Amino acid sequence: MYAGAKALLATNSNIQLAVASLYSGEELQVLKLGEITYYLLPGAGDVISYNAKLEAYWKQIDQDFAPDVTHVHGTEYPHGLAYVNACGSEKVIISIQGLVSVYERYYYGGISEKVLLKNITIRDILRNDTIITQRNRMVQRGSFEKQMIQSVKHIIGRTAWDKAHTWALNSAIKYHFCNETLREEFYKYKWGYQNCKKYSIFLSQAHYPIKGLQQMLAALPFILAHYPQTKVYVAGHNFTNKGFLKINGFGKYIQSQIEDLGIQDNVVFLGMLSEQQMCQQFLKANVFVCPSSIENSPNSIGEAQLLGVPCVASIVGGMTDMIEDHQSGLLYRFEEVEMLAKNVCDIFSDLELTQKLSENGRIAAWERHNKTANSTRMVEIYNNVAKVDTSYMQVSNQV
Numbered sequence: 001m002y003a004g005a006k007a008l009l010a011t012n013s014n015i016q017l018a019v020a021s022l023y024s025g026e027e028l029q030v031l032k033l034g035e036i037t038y039y040l041l042p043g044a045g046d047v048i049s050y051n052a053k054l055e056a057y058w059k060q061i062d063q064d065f066a067p068d069v070t071h072v073h074g075t076e077y078p079h080g081l082a083y084v085n086a087c088g089s090e091k092v093i094i095s096i097q098g099l100v101s102v103y104e105r106y107y108y109g110g111i112s113e114k115v116l117l118k119n120i121t122i123r124d125i126l127r128n129d130t131i132i133t134q135r136n137r138m139v140q141r142g143s144f145e146k147q148m149i150q151s152v153k154h155i156i157g158r159t160a161w162d163k164a165h166t167w168a169l170n171s172a173i174k175y176h177f178c179n180e181t182l183r184e185e186f187y188k189y190k191w192g193y194q195n196c197k198k199y200s201i202f203l204s205q206a207h208y209p210i211k212g213l214q215q216m217l218a219a220l221p222f223i224l225a226h227y228p229q230t231k232v233y234v235a236g237h238n239f240t241n242k243g244f245l246k247i248n249g250f251g252k253y254i255q256s257q258i259e260d261l262g263i264q265d266n267v268v269f270l271g272m273l274s275e276q277q278m279c280q281q282f283l284k285a286n287v288f289v290c291p292s293s294i295e296n297s298p299n300s301i302g303e304a305q306l307l308g309v310p311c312v313a314s315i316v317g318g319m320t321d322m323i324e325d326h327q328s329g330l331l332y333r334f335e336e337v338e339m340l341a342k343n344v345c346d347i348f349s350d351l352e353l354t355q356k357l358s359e360n361g362r363i364a365a366w367e368r369h370n371k372t373a374n375s376t377r378m379v380e381i382y383n384n385v386a387k388v389d390t391s392y393m394q395v396s397n398q399v
Contacts (some may be wrong), residue, residue: 004181004378009035009370018065022047022079028057028388030064037065043079048137050078050144057087062087068386069093075362076100078144084151093154093176101142101169105295106316107135109209111253119249119256131209131249136327149173154385155314159297176381179372183300185279191358193306195283199348202285202309204278204300206234209399212314215337217257219291220266221340222341224313225347233277233285238269239359240332257315282309287347290314293334297322305329305365308358312343322368326353326388328361 008016011345022037023029029040041057062070062083070087072080076328084092108131116131124130149169157163158175163175201223206213216232223230239248240255247255258264260272273281282288288304290313295301297318304311305322311329313319323329329348332339347354367373 003183003371004374007181007375008378011372011375012109013326014171015379018061018067020061028060028073029079034248036226039065041079047077047079051082051211054079055084055370058086061150062148064138067091069382071095071382072148075131075145075148076141078141078148081144081148082335084148088395089152090391091385092152092155093381094148094152095156095165095178096117096158096296098140098294099142099145099162099165102165103210103294104135104138104142106129107138107208107210109214111214115253116249119253120242121249121252122244123246124249129248131166134208137393148229150376152164153382156381159176159321161227161318161321162296169278176384178377178381179368179374180299180302181371182299183279184273185188186282186306187371188304189279190281193351193354193358197284198285198286199227200284201232201344202231202281203291203388204235204282204288204303207236207239207250210293212293212334213254214257215314215334215340217261217263217267219253219337219341219344220263222338223259223344223348224263224266224338226345230329232270232290233268233281235270235273236395237271240269267308279303279307282307285309287344289313289340289344290319291334291340292316301329302365305361306369308362309349310354311361312340312347314340323361324364325355328364329357 009015018037018039020041020192022044023040024044025040026042031038039061041054043051043054054377068091070083070092072094075094077096100257101328120130122398146169149166154174154176155166155268156178158179166173181300195349203213203216205211214302239251242251258267270281282304287309288309289296289386290301293316301313301322311323313323313329313331314334315331316334323331325331330343332343
């Protein structure tokens with residue numbers, strides 16, 4: 001969102017922009033930093049349940065800033081619904097990120113409930129935070145998401161998947177297509193085979209089942225049979241070595257999987273990475289893998305492609321809007337870990353294929369994530385929602 005806002009202001013000096021978000025304080029705060037006004041709403045504790053107290057804050061913000069358009073980024077949490085309930089939906093447009101009301105179907109990532117129950121830990125019980133509980137919370141959030149989508153007239157999406165699902169919830173909604181602008185760092189560099197760490201696989205997220213680390217690990221023995229020097233590098237802390245009282249159920253499951261497969265020396269957790277560190281890790285990778293059980297249009301694929309990193313991804317959600325199989329990346333069914341392994345090995349063994357995927361992916365991503373084109377399109381959408389006559393002016397008030 002920050003990258004998009006930055007690009008929007010860079011190309012439209014007549015726009016006044018405010019950003020509102022929840023924080024852990026106890027009173028509404030208003031800050032002016034540079035060209036953006038920030039509103040901080042108290043209420044960052046329980047973000048799962050609907051908080052009716054937010055409605056009064058939203059009314060106060062709406063009266064203070066008087067926006068021509070209110071753009072809600074994401075439907076995953078109910079504070080956006082509180083704005084709609086407080087201020088109405090006439091000038092509201094929602095951007096779809098993911099859809100938790102759909103994601104919950106795939107939350108277990110192919111792991112059976114029996115196995116999940118077997119791996120519940122002391123930490124999970126004390127915190128009431130098992131994988132099953134997490135999914136139930138997602139179902140709860142999904143009910144608010146459905147209400148929100150059914151309450152508004154305008155929505156922004158970017159894949160056939162999100163278009164179909166929003167249509168199913170509200171067939172009268174006006175769907176506006178607009179691609180995402182990504183983080184600045186990923187526009188600065190270009191991946192090169194000669195500079196990458198050979199036989200290295202990079203995953204940018206892995207800490208809950210939906211992201212599919214378990215599938216990558218299941219595929220790894222097939223890869224190691226041909227390329228025993230292969231290593232999987234995972235962004236984020238090592239959640240498998242937390243100790244008896246701190247490890248969660250998914251960490252316990254992954255720990256057992258790594259031990260059972262004998263791949264302890266082939267999996268490396270990198271710790272938390274900054275934007276710059278993440279970019280450099282992409283550049284080091286021989287291949288980027290997105291093995292998720294569901295995604296809409298993951299920014300990780302977009303960032304990898306912007307750099308030219310060869311990509312392998314599961315055919316889920318909106319993935320086929322980002323990758324054309326064997327042209328700008330390699331695709332496989334989420335369940336088929338053998339196909340995942342074969343795709344990785346094909347990139348390791350075929351330099352011509354690797355270069356083709358790299359170049360084609362980069363061309364597609366630079367068109368898809370073009371900052372100027374996306375900010376221009378966003379202004380067109382704002383004009384449409386605000387009902388501005390664009391024959392003689394651009395939107396000139398507040399978003």
